[in-house]
Amino acid sequence: MIISPKLETIMTRLSLTIAAVLFTCLCLAPTWADDIPRADPEAVGLSSERLARFSAEMEKGVAAGDFPGVVAAVARNGKIAFFESYGFRDRDAGLPMTDDTIFRIASMTKAITGVAVMILYEEGHFSLHDPISKYIPSFENSVVQVGGVPIPEKLKGKVKRANWTQADLSQWLEKNWNTLSDEEKKKWTEYYASGGKGKGKSSDSGNEIETVPANSPITIRDLLRHTAGISYNMGDIWSEGDDLGQMIDNLAAQPLKSHPGTRFDYGLSMDVLARLVEVVAEQPFDDFIEERILKPLDMKDTAFYVPQAEATRLLKMPPTKANDQKFKVASAEDPYLSPPIVLAGGTGLVSTTMDYVRFCMMLLNDGELDGQRILGRKSVELMRVNHMNDVADRSSAKSGLDDFLFGLTFGVHGEPGDRGQLGSAGSYYWAGAYGTAFWIDPQENLIGVFMVNGLRDNEKGGGWHYSQMLEHFTYQAIID
Numbered sequence: 211m212i213i214s215p216k217l218e219t220i221m222t223r224l225s226l227t228i229a230a231v232l233f234t235c236l237c238l239a240p241t242w243a244d245d246i247p248r249a250d251p252e253a254v255g256l257s258s259e260r261l262a263r264f265s266a267e268m269e270k271g272v273a274a275g276d277f278p279g280v281v282a283a284v285a286r287n288g289k290i291a292f293f294e295s296y297g298f299r300d301r302d303a304g305l306p307m308t309d310d311t312i313f314r315i316a317s318m319t320k321a322i323t324g325v326a327v328m329i330l331y332e333e334g335h336f337s338l339h340d341p342i343s344k345y346i347p348s349f350e351n352s353v354v355q356v357g358g359v360p361i362p363e364k365l366k367g368k369v370k371r372a373n374w375t376q377a378d379l380s381q382w383l384e385k386n387w388n389t390l391s392d393e394e395k396k397k398w399t400e401y402y403a404s405g406g407k408g409k410g411k412s413s414d415s416g417n418e419i420e421t422v423p424a425n426s427p428i429t430i431r432d433l434l435r436h437t438a439g440i441s442y443n444m445g446d447i448w449s450e451g452d453d454l455g456q457m458i459d460n461l462a463a464q465p466l467k468s469h470p471g472t473r474f475d476y477g478l479s480m481d482v483l484a485r486l487v488e489v490v491a492e493q494p495f496d497d498f499i500e501e502r503i504l505k506p507l508d509m510k511d512t513a514f515y516v517p518q519a520e521a522t523r524l525l526k527m528p529p530t531k532a533n534d535q536k537f538k539v540a541s542a543e544d545p546y547l548s549p550p551i552v553l554a555g556g557t558g559l560v561s562t563t564m565d566y567v568r569f570c571m572m573l574l575n576d577g578e579l580d581g582q583r584i585l586g587r588k589s590v591e592l593m594r595v596n597h598m599n600d601v602a603d604r605s606s607a608k609s610g611l612d613d614f615l616f617g618l619t620f621g622v623h624g625e626p627g628d629r630g631q632l633g634s635a636g637s638y639y640w641a642g643a644y645g646t647a648f649w650i651d652p653q654e655n656l657i658g659v660f661m662v663n664g665l666r667d668n669e670k671g672g673g674w675h676y677s678q679m680l681e682h683f684t685y686q687a688i689i690d
Contacts, residue, residue: 302526312561323484329585354439453551461478647678
């Protein structure tokens with residue numbers, strides 16, 4: 211995905227023969243996690259021998275240089291049955307990966323933002339069907355871009371300009387990027403970097419961009435399920451010194467990519483919701499999630515930056531290469547040691563494996579952990595069911611395996627037979643741009659958290675992306 215340079219920097223903070231060094235937390239359980247029960251895998255219906263297949267793949271990945279190191283955890287029936295670390299926290303310095311290593315979790319920030327929104331929804335501050343303009347007035351007169359978007363040479367004469375939207379262009383480029391020449395890639399990179407898709411003139415037609423009033427207002431539910439017409443390609447919406455409120459007002463002035471409620475467009479919707487939390491709660495977003503989520507759940511290492519005293523625990527991103535995506539370059543250069551100007555809802559948090567395990571266990575327990583209730587059971591149920599039935603266009607997110615399902619901030623798995631993968635219908639999940647991933651399976655009373663930073667682009671091992679391996683090897687290890 212191509213993003214304007216300024217927004218890339220914000221999104222990384224806001225919003226991917228050396229022997230492996232292995233530490234098994236079942237033997238070396240740190241004191242900061244003693245309150246979560248531990249169990250041998252067999253005690254909760256998992257095979258230690260089969261889980262070792264995952265460990266073997268991680269060791270291969272470290273040795274191949276596909277990533278510096280990994281921490282992975284699996285919990286079932288309320289007990290941690292697998293918690294292992296592989297590789298290096300800082301390969302250059304020879305520092306081994308440790309269980310308490312801090313990772314950049316990128317879009318796994320979104321799940322925490324979704325819970326924050328649902329807390330306020332439960333308290334009656336708004337309906338999910340309320341227009342966002344009721345709380346952020348700059349969205350009052352949203353328009354949708356319907357013309358003036360440049361058409362790739364390969365499609366000219368095959369699509370009608372009046373029907374060609376920015377969302378169509380972004381989707382086409384994402385699918386066909388590797389087929390373009392270097393000259394074509396440069397052209398489209400410059401187009402996005404210049405904010406050419408925003409208000410103004412189309413770069414290949416010279417015509418003023420055409421817009422029409424949105425058919426319906428953007429609702430809070432639209433933002434939670436990414437059907438607001440807001441993508442990650444919304445023009446140059448941030449200027450030096452702007453805070454979240456200013457950035458969101460700038461975003462609201464841009465034309466939407468589709469009519470609200472009609473298309474899944476993954477993007478800056480969760481950042482709008484972080485601003486909603488600030489407006490409704492009358493406090494900064496980071497203060498709200500600290501008070502209402504992180505502190506009650508004892509997620510003591512989750513924040514928008516790493517305190518200087520804990521800086522050595524932050525995984526060192528491996529050196530970037532000339533062809534790395536710009537967001538990866540920006541993250542590698544960002545020390546994450548001071549608070550960002552923009553406290554975003556879509557990306558930007560750092561966390562540890564254990565912190566995120568605690569968050570996932572709260573959701574698996576229907577909103578409660580260790581006597582701390584964050585949400586009610588019915589709210590969690592609402593978040594984890596499919597909300598896409600009335601959304602006509604989900605093509606931007608289809609994997610090609612099955613129909614794309616999405617809840618309120620989570621992807622939702624359908625029947626395993628439809629996907630052709632191990633798993634359970636109704637399990638829910640998400641991931642982060644730097645390789646982190648999690649899933650929650652109510653049917654099997656199971657969660658998994660996979661933490662890595664610095665995955666090489668498009669690397670696979672054993673036929674699966676590394677960030678999918680923990681899920682696969684956990685399900686094949688179920689023996690009860």
